[in-house]
Amino acid sequence: DAKTTQPPSMDCAEGRAANLPCNHSTISGNEYVYWYRQIHSQGPQYIIHGLKNNETNEMASLIITEDRKSSTLILPHATLRDTAVYYCIVKPGNTPLVFGKGTRLSVIA
Amino acid sequence: NAGVTQTPKFRILKIGQSMTLQCAQDMNHNYMYWYRQDPGMGLKLIYYSVGAGITDKGEVPNGYNVSRSTTEDFPLRLELAAPSQTSVYFCASSYSRQGDTEAFFGQGTRLTVV
Numbered sequence: 516d517a518k519t520t521q522p523p524s525m526d527c528a529e530g531r532a533a534n535l536p537c538n539h540s541t542i543s544g545n546e547y548v549y550w551y552r553q554i555h556s557q558g559p560q561y562i563i564h565g566l567k568n569n570e571t572n573e574m575a576s577l578i579i580t581e582d583r584k585s586s587t588l589i590l591p592h593a594t595l596r597d598t599a600v601y602y603c604i605v606k607p608g609n610t611p612l613v614f615g616k617g618t619r620l621s622v623i624a
Numbered sequence: 625n626a627g628v629t630q631t632p633k634f635r636i637l638k639i640g641q642s643m644t645l646q647c648a649q650d651m652n653h654n655y656m657y658w659y660r661q662d663p664g665m666g667l668k669l670i671y672y673s674v675g676a677g678i679t680d681k682g683e684v685p686n687g688y689n690v691s692r693s694t695t696e697d698f699p700l701r702l703e704l705a706a707p708s709q710t711s712v713y714f715c716a717s718s719y720s721r722q723g724d725t726e727a728f729f730g731q732g733t734r735l736t737v738v
Contacts, residue, residue: 551727558730559727560729561727611657611682
């Protein structure tokens with residue numbers, strides 16, 4: 516059973532904000548929202564995670580709706596190097612990551 | 625601090641051959657994982673370990689074996705290679721703090737079975 520739903524692909528102009536949506540309508544109270552990305556064929560890279568509150572770090576911002584049924588990953592100023600597959604994962608802490616198909620983000624010059 | 629190191633980076637196996645994919649981490653992480661990724665697909669969990677001497681099956685464990693004798697190493701064994709095991713294999717590790725398990729991934733081993 517897929518716990519998250521993401522669009523298969525998105526485009527974003529270089530320098531603009533990239534907003535990647537994720538639907539997780541069946542999320543449980545003890546489950547976190549994690550975002551990872553995979554650039555080309557490299558190993559996935561952690562971006563950010565959150566439980567209830569919005570989070571921000573040097574890479575991105577994570578906006579979680581009040582009902583926690585959806586979230587948005589925001590890359591504030593997308594560059595060509597942000598072209599990657601982005602995975603939204605919902606899980607309790609201390610359990611393995613289970614990957615879906617993610618969203619392929621293409622940043623266009 | 626090398627992070628997660630996987631060897632080899634590439635390997636071609638003949639059907640029926642055996643091999644061990646090596647994974648080592650130097651971050652003193654207690655959790656380690658093995659994933660495989662087929663072309664155009666997301667990663668699938670093969671096995672994972674929460675500490676030395678403890679392993680557990682993931683989504684696709686058939687055809688693989690693992691062991692965890694030390695905190696640092698988590699080798700993945702293929703006993704009788706089959707073409708269906710052609711894939712890219714990723715090892716990862718994390719530290720088990722409640723709700724804060726950022727995982728670090730290796731660069732992958734690209735395996736072809738012919």
